[in-house]
């Protein structure tokens with residue numbers, strides 16, 4: 001497994017791989033890898049000759065009062081996991097090289113980025129789109145793999161790729177969950193044992209909503225109310241949003257729910273830890 005830190009080296013290497021006719025797949029991450037990330041590597045490997053993963057905690061996607069400094073980091077362990085899971089190249093850019101002093105160019109998707117997480121994290125998707133666009137220009141992948149865990153992010157990236165004509169195919173891999181249902185996330189490491197026990201209620205609440213749907217209820221408000229009620233029963237949890245949107249456009253579902261097209265997404269504070277989860281009806 002190769003580890004590349006320099007932007008020029010990564011770019012030159014990708015160009016040379018492409019000249020050799022190799023298909024490159026790419027999985028961008030912020031590290032502190034768990035099975036969710038590793039599942040993306042599996043999808044990536046099936047799709048290509050060479051799999052590149054990046055590990056970079058992107059300052060541009062954190063708000064001023066968010067957890068950039070505390071965000072968990074474990075590069076050595078991550079590299080070992082990448083090695084074990086057959087990643088060919090890990091790109092580890094330096095903050096100073098990606099965002100040198102005087103850096104001033106950003107990519108903004110202005111529609112799908114607005115609702116859901118866009119309300120409470122107004123510059124989050126600008127940061128995500130910017131770093132992903134930069135990474136695409138450096139890694140030059142044919143295929144890039146994202147997780148359904150961050151459903152809005154995946155939709156925004158698809159839109160950016162379409163709007164800006166990036167020659168990249170986007171794949172979205174299913175959410176990997178802990179045995180009790182909690183969606184895996186690097187931020188779960190912030191949870192103490194009591195918070196961890198309560199956090200599972202978020203997924204259970206989404207399942208309560210799905211149960212109503214599966215029993216024939218097609219009233220979106222009723223389904224959302226059920227989910228909010230179930231989360232709110234736990235005193236440690238605070239709902240930031242629970243919404244039903246079209247899974248591709250992120251537009252709110254008001255009337256007809258088309259099977260397989262409705263994304264029920266939520267963000268919840270578990271004390272001071274912000275968690276997100278979703279499912280598709």
Ligand code: AMP
Pocket residue numbers: 028029030031035036037039040145146147148149150173174175176177183184185186
């Ligand atoms: P992050 O390191 O949190 O920026 O995540 C990197 C990629 O892994 C993103 O595309 C996430 O959607 C994806 N990911 C994170 N957690 C999970 C999970 N539990 N299941 C599937 N994909 C995930």
